[in-house]
Amino acid sequence: MRVNYQREMEAVVASLADARPTLLLQCCCAPCSSAVLEVLCAHFQVTVYFYNPNIHPQSEYEKRLAQFDKLLPAAPFAGDVRRLAADYDPAAFFGAVRGLESEPEGGARCTECFRLRLLETAKKARELGFAFFTTTLTVSPHKDAAVLNELGKTVGEAVGVRFLPSDFKKKEGYKRSIALSKAYGLYRQDYCGCVFSRREGAGAAISGAGGGNFDKP
DSSP states (O other): OOOOHHHHHHHHHHHTTTOOOEEEEEOSOHHHHHHHHHHHTTTSEEEEEEOOTTOSSHHHHHHHHHTHHHHHHHOGGGTTOEEEEOOOOHHHHHHHTTTOTTSOTTSHHHHHHHHHHHHHHHHHHHHHTOSEEEESGGGSTTSOHHHHHHHHHHHHHHHTOEEOOOOTTGGGHHHHHHHHHHHHTOOOOSSOSSHHHHHHHHHHHHHTSOOOOOOOO
C-alpha cells in the first residue's frame, strides 16, 4: 500500500500540541527550502543544515549556500531559523557513489547520494542534540518521496534521532517554492548538483530534450 507521507507528517505535528521541538533540516538549496520552512517553522525550532558534497563545482556550492543569506533575513516565517553549513567535501560524495558513475540520473547513484546526506545530517543532529531531522528533498517533483522517507527512517533508527516523514511537494509545495523564490529573488539552478547531473543536463539541452530549470538538488 502506498504511504501518504504528508499525512504522516501531519500526524506527528498534531502530536506535538504546543511543543516546538528542535529540528535539523538538510537543505538542498534555498529555493526548495523556502516552501519547506514556511511549513515547518510554525511547529519546530528549525536549523537549516547545508550538507551537499555532491554539488559541483565549488563555486556553485558557494553560490547556492549564499542564497540562504538572502532568504532567511527576508522571509517572515524564518525569523528564528539558524543556518549551519558543512565544509565543502566532494571526496565524501565520490566515495559514496564509487562504482555507480555510469548510473542514470535518478538511479542507484542518486540513492547513495541521498543516503550520505541523510546519514551525515542525522549524525549532526545527534551530535548537537536535535529532537528531529528531515530533508527538503521531497519538495521536488523529480524526487521519490518513498525512497527518501525509507532512507531517512532507516538512518534515523540507526543513529538514534527521530526522522520527520514528509512529502513537501504535496499541497502544491513545489509551486509555492517557485513563487517564494521569485518573491525573494533567489537563484534557481538548472541542474541537480553533481558533475554527472550537470553533464546529463547539458546533453539534454544540446539534443533538444530539455535540461531547463530542474530545481532538484
